[in-house]
Amino acid sequence: xSDAAPVIPLDARPRLPRGVRLVHNEAHGGWxxxxxERLFKADAIAAEILKRCTxxxxxxxxxxxxxxxxxxxxxxxxxxxxxxxxxxxxxxxxELVVE
Amino acid sequence: MTNDSGQARNxxxxxxxxxxxxxxxxxxxxxxELTHRCPLGCPYCSNPLVLDGRNNELDTxxxxxxxxxxxxxxxxxxxxxxxxxxxxxDLVQITAAAHASGLYTNLxxxxxGINAARLDELADAGLDHVQISIQxxxxxxxDHIANYRGAFARKxxxxxxxxxxxxxxxxxxxxxxxxVERMVAMVDLAIALGASRVxxxxxxxxxxxxxxxxxxxxTAEQTAFAVKxxxxxxxxxHGKIVxxxxxxxxxxxxxxxxxxxxxxxSLNVTPTGKVLPCHAAETIPDLEFWSVRDHSLADxxxxxxxxxxxxxxxxxxxxxxxCARREVDFGGCRCQALAITGDARDADPVCHLSPLHDQVVAxxxxxxxxxxxxxxxxxxx
Numbered sequence: 001x002s003d004a005a006p007v008i009p010l011d012a013r014p015r016l017p018r019g020v021r022l023v024h025n026e027a028h029g030g031w032x033x034x035x036x037e038r039l040f041k042a043d044a045i046a047a048e049i050l051k052r053c054t055x056x057x058x059x060x061x062x063x064x065x066x067x068x069x070x071x072x073x074x075x076x077x078x079x080x081x082x083x084x085x086x087x088x089x090x091x092x093x094x095e096l097v098v099e
Numbered sequence: 100m101t102n103d104s105g106q107a108r109n110x111x112x113x114x115x116x117x118x119x120x121x122x123x124x125x126x127x128x129x130x131x132e133l134t135h136r137c138p139l140g141c142p143y144c145s146n147p148l149v150l151d152g153r154n155n156e157l158d159t160x161x162x163x164x165x166x167x168x169x170x171x172x173x174x175x176x177x178x179x180x181x182x183x184x185x186x187x188x189d190l191v192q193i194t195a196a197a198h199a200s201g202l203y204t205n206l207x208x209x210x211x212g213i214n215a216a217r218l219d220e221l222a223d224a225g226l227d228h229v230q231i232s233i234q235x236x237x238x239x240x241x242d243h244i245a246n247y248r249g250a251f252a253r254k255x256x257x258x259x260x261x262x263x264x265x266x267x268x269x270x271x272x273x274x275x276x277x278x279v280e281r282m283v284a285m286v287d288l289a290i291a292l293g294a295s296r297v298x299x300x301x302x303x304x305x306x307x308x309x310x311x312x313x314x315x316x317x318t319a320e321q322t323a324f325a326v327k328x329x330x331x332x333x334x335x336x337h338g339k340i341v342x343x344x345x346x347x348x349x350x351x352x353x354x355x356x357x358x359x360x361x362x363x364x365s366l367n368v369t370p371t372g373k374v375l376p377c378h379a380a381e382t383i384p385d386l387e388f389w390s391v392r393d394h395s396l397a398d399x400x401x402x403x404x405x406x407x408x409x410x411x412x413x414x415x416x417x418x419x420x421x422c423a424r425r426e427v428d429f430g431g432c433r434c435q436a437l438a439i440t441g442d443a444r445d446a447d448p449v450c451h452l453s454p455l456h457d458q459v460v461a462x463x464x465x466x467x468x469x470x471x472x473x474x475x476x477x478x479x480x
Contacts, residue, residue, distance in 0.1 A: 019228045019267035021203065027125050027173030034203040036228040036267050036296055037343070039127060039175055090338050092267075092295040 008059055008082050012096040015055030020093050022050045035093050049081055055097060125173030126400060130180055130367040137183040138211045140246030140473030143273055143308035143315055145378050150476050151370040159189045163196040165368060168396035170200040177202040185212030191220045198225025205230060210257035211250055222264045229261045230269040236284035246473045262293035269296040275315040282328050290340050297340055299329060301347035305379040305434060307474045313467045322350045349463040354431025354447035361409035374399045376406055379434040383443045409433050416444050418452045
């Protein structure tokens with residue numbers, strides 16, 4: 001994450017596009033994001049963020065939800081969420097639906 | 100998160116670890132070569148020179164069992180490939196079976212043999228991703244390379260159908276002396292077709308490509324152009340299309356970690372059911388390959404002789420044995436070592452530390468413009 005990273009609009013609704021799936025896999029001991037010719041092991045934080053990327057919740061409400069669920073500072077959660085979502089969007093692994 | 104697409108990794112699960120034995124990795128991907136039949140004749144095909152005939156191909160039920168075993172073993176991605184997988188009449192059932200096992204299904208197709216109606220059925224069966232090969236951005240050249248008139252147009256049609264269904268599309272472009280200078284146009288074409296990802300793969304010299312090596316080998320100037328251009332294209336198209344590149348082997352300083360290390364990440368099931376650590380492994384003499392007709396996939400992965408032959412680092416000779424990169428590239432490709440040095444345990448001679456590296460340099464310079472030896476069925480097993 002860098003200061004120059006683009007800011008994700010808080011009212012965008014993130015969702016995993018067709019062909020990108022978050023699965024729990026016992027053989028690999030955790031959550032895995034499956035994508036075309038790629039897979040990413042999702043740590044606990046990333047998995048909690050990605051589970052909420054359903055196209056229903058806005059980025060802002062995902063951040064609020066995580067901040068209250070984990071009693072964590074909202075600014076830190078926002079930074080984590082923005083970095084993860086922007087990185088995935090750059091790789092075409094996430095859609096940000098803006099109305 | 101850890102990107103697993105490129106580099107080797109070391110995340111053996113504790114339950115796989117036994118007291119005295121080193122941890123055995125879990126495979127993450129399986130190449131399912133459903134058939135060797137293919138209407139195209141690409142001179143760089145990675146299939147073996149002696150192709151498996153239709154009569155000996157695994158049936159639907161066996162593939163279904165294999166997918167279930169693969170998922171339990173840890174496989175996440177299955178690549179439905181060939182030959183042309185569309186040549187299988189049961190491709191929809193096969194795709195549905197892979198999907199039902201929980202595998203991520205990737206169809207690797209030439210596009211010839213799959214029309215829009217069949218694609219609809221595949222989408223309903225749970226297909227996750229489609230990869231279409233493009234031989235060139237110039238239609239006439241593309242059809243010449245594929246040895247199939249009209250192939251280029253059909254690829255564009257199928258790509259449009261894939262995008263309409265919102266299935267993610269990868270365009271795979273194999274580059275070599277005849278087309279590498281059109282790399283910019285080929286990436287533009289992939290974007291125009293609606294691909295979210297493009298693979299620019301320099302020919303790797305196995306199978307038919309090895310036979311056609313002198314006709315396919317790019318010049319040093321072309322290779323330098325390609326490396327520089329990939330970097331420029333990545334910057335220009337950042338966020339628009341993902342560009343993955345397979346490096347031009349013979350001009351490299353270090354070898355590629357072939358298939359992420361022998362028996363580390365992936366396995367390959369041939370049309371007749373033999374399970375290989377990589378698609379060219381059968382070129383190595385005296386390896387014993389087990390078949391899914393006789394053994395479970397877990398046994399093949401864990402205890403079969405071929406999967407253990409070059410697993411880890413114990414088999415290595417110098418200069419690999421004491422090399423700091425021995426667990427980075429695993430000594431490179433065993434098949435390439437064999438093909439060029441005559442010994443599969445040698446360092447991959449692509450490596451500048453190999454005492455036989457000069458031979459690779461000489462082979463890269465040994466170009467000629469002989470007509471392609473197109474991939475054909477010479478005889479069935």
